[in-house]
Amino acid sequence: MRKIGLVIKREYITRVRTKAFILSTIGLPLLFMGTFGFSIYMATRQTNRTLKIAIVDEAGGLATPIARDLAGKVSNGKPQFELVKTVESPAADRDIRDELLADIQRGRLDAFLLVPQDALRQGIAELHARNTADFSLMGTIDRAVSNAVIARRLEQKGIQASDVDEIVKGVNVRLIKVTEQGETEEKGQTFVVAIMLGVLLYVTLIVYGVATMRSVMEEKSTRIVELLVSSIKPFHLLVGKMLGVAGVAATQYLIWGVAAGTVAAYGGAMAAAIDPEASIPHLHLPAVWMAYLLLFFLAGYLLYAALYAAVGAMVSTEQEAQQLQTPVTLVIVFSFLLFNVILRDPNSTTSVVLSLVPFLSPILMILRIAVQTPPLWQIALSLGLSVVTTTGVLAISAKIYRVGVLMYGKRPSLVELLRWFRYT
């Protein structure tokens, strides 16, 4: 037991003080937060700016209703559009268009809307803009032009547009997520959180699994393993190594968890201080999920690390390692690819069964927990099955490991591998 402790300690300390650990611990949340902060920044920036537009109405009589429609759009207390110029003529000459284009190019104008003569019949208009990537801007203008054209068409058929509005007024269905804690309006944040947790698990399982394999390979290729097994049972060495790496990962998760908790607690307040009007969807990230995340990471890590360690023990070269680790990594990738199945219907029989299958369960169960927390017995069963499988896999891996680390030369065939099980 004391010896396992020594192996854990060595593995842990030599890893935690590497630059790679420090960089990845700081870097990954920064990347997450950066993405998050950037999108908030973009969202507020976009609504803060008033777009200067001009309308060229060749069809006639449409500019006014369009302008009225656009003038009503307000966000953060500021109008979304400022109508700089309206040109109403059956066929606006090229000079006017060139002038407007020049204004856009010089930055005096953001866009001009061209409603052609046969807009009513053809149903076509053009928006000439500098920034063509802004789809929300496009959507607003599209709606305004459509409304104006439809109203005109209805008028031509003798129908009052206001009557039609009243008749076709749709219903806005708000999506409210119901959890044990109450209700929150869903604006897609559940999906975001689920994907975030899933990706985190996916990335760390591969990173730490491969790190375990490399650690085994290092001891084998430097031959220090021969010295080690003269002092400690190979099985204890393997378990100590896995626990040491798991400890490093747990440390990283803990740091991230505290950081995420801080952001969840104060992030909203901070954003509100910067911009009182900014609406940040409330992220539902209860502490128990952090516990689940760590638990499922550990369950998944130990299972995959046992396999990665066996791969490391079997090979002598980098190329062999690349080949042999691929099937293991592919299983992790495969569970990542089942994202959609879970997200579409987290409680379908398929989802439930998949989230219980060992190897797939860590990532898929976390997704289910994030989207729609399943009954506790399913979570417990999933963990239980994973633990049982890990025990079995570890027993097999330990046999491969014990023989493999002392075998040099070419990688064993399957038949040779089976013979290893008879060695003592």
Place this chain on the structure above:
Amino acid sequence: MAAMREAVALERVTKRFDTVTAVDNLSLKIRAGAIFGLLGPNGAGKTTTLRMMMRIMIPDEGDIRLLGELLSERSQEVIGYLPEERGLYPRMRVKEVLVFLAALKGLSEVEAGRRADQWLERFDLAHWAHKKVIDLSKGMQQKVQFIAAVIHRPPVIILDEPFTGLDPVNAVMVKDIMLELRDQGATVILSTHRMEQVEMMCDSICLIHKGRNILDGDLKQIKQSYGKNTVRIEYSGGDGDFLKAGGAAASINRYGAVVEVKLNPGADPQELLKSAVGHGVRISRFELVEPPLNDIFIEKVSSVDA
């Protein structure tokens, strides 16, 4: 304490890998407080034997006793090991590696640190203690590895080719430490192909071939048992026919000026001298010698193969 006379005792030990029998019914006693040479051609089963002594492998049949007791988990702590294939963690610091390895052998980390400092001092590596292993030269790494084998003061020390990679100065230092440890009561088991080192250092040897013990015992006695049979002669005159006369010679090895004659069992070297005088040969040197260990090694191995 009678059991303590033997540091290691193998009793009919057999180890098979698939169809290969690496160690075949091997019995062997290694005297405590002596330097013991484990010899044998490549693939003889030396490494497997050593690995079984350290409980890295478990014999299929037979018993191994260490200091009188059957091997157990604790017995790994009384052995120090210098593997033939050297290796340390390249990115760990020198002292850290030593402390880790010594702690695995049962020392407290404080004590391990104290002894690591002493040993590093002795090997002129004191200011390398906090450097990474990878920054050391090959020879320095060899010395660190040697320290790892002895730092926990094990009563039994297994050294596999301890002198490879060491310059003459460091080789002498390692040799002196080995003798010093032996004088302090440790048993040193040396596995090597360098026969001249064995002849100079070892108290007793075992020669294994194809997993079997084909020769073992006190080195002096072994050599004596052979040495009586070899005569080294320098002479002038005559055609050398006298060597064959009288039927004393079993084999004749001519090295130009010197001739080595291996005598038949029971033959009297005096007969050879008489025969020489009878043939009118002038003798300038007539010496009874022990054959070099190298010859014993080759002869034994080829006689088993024949």
